[in-house]
């Protein structure tokens with residue numbers, strides 16, 4: 001079987017950053033993977049009725065306990081001696097930083113050998129673009145129509161505080177970096193966590209052709225940092241220039257319109 005484990009026709013919006021992420025991640029992990037996906041846009045891949053867009057086993061669980069399901073699958077596989085199968089929790093930011101946080105924290109604390117990936121489209125997109133703990137300060141969402149008043153929750157720091165062997169941030173604007181991180185995480189003896197920034201044209205208000213550019217600008221402007229922490233050692237993967245101009249990123253998206261003056265130039 002090839003490593004093209006995702007069907008060609010899926011019902012994500014055109015230009016979906018999450019779709020780029022899941023194709024890339026599963027391409028690296030290969031067919032010996034079992035995936036757990038909670039409700040959210042990624043459930044478009046786990047399936048609808050009897051159909052699935054994935055050529056690997058997995059299921060859609062609940063929004064609050066992806067990590068617990070994944071830990072259970074890991075335990076079952078280990079008892080059967082099937083240690084070469086990767087167990088992957090693949091969840092949105094709402095399912096990770098808010099609703100599934102305690103289940104994830106427990107799984108990390110117990111040192112379960114699970115790879116947990118959060119795709120971060122910075123809102124509860126699938127149910128109507130509601131703000132999540134991961135929505136950035138001043139972003140428009142349907143529950144923050146005047147702009148969000150609190151900053152983005154730093155989920156990577158929360159995970160880091162569990163002292164697990166591997167933690168990384170990633171972006172669909174830097175796929176080689178993402179692939180390397182997934183490869184490393186796959187072989188970690190314990191929990192591994194990767195948080196991927198995945199722009200969403202529908203919720204953020206940019207043209208579907210701009211997804212990769214928006215993702216890259218987030219990194220270039222210093223609003224999303226690419227780093228990894230291996231056994232406690234932190235390494236920044238992409239260094240940015242000191243001349244940071246965040247407007248270059250904000251102006252690409254309608255969700256920041258209220259906080260940007262019309263005549264401001266990047």
Ligand SMILES: Cc1ncc(C[n+]2csc(CCOP(=O)(O)OP(=O)(O)O)c2C)c(N)n1
Nearest residue numbers: 039040041063092093094095123124125126
């Ligand atoms: C406990 C619980 N609360 C609310 C819902 C309704 N719900 C289903 S999907 C979803 C959005 C999930 O958002 P996120 O995890 O950020 O993924 P995205 O839709 O952005 O891909 C919500 C709120 C639910 N299924 N379970």
Ligand code: SF4
Nearest residue numbers: 012013016041125200
């Ligand atoms: S709403 Fe956003 S994350 Fe969800 S399928 Fe559409 S583009 Fe992808």
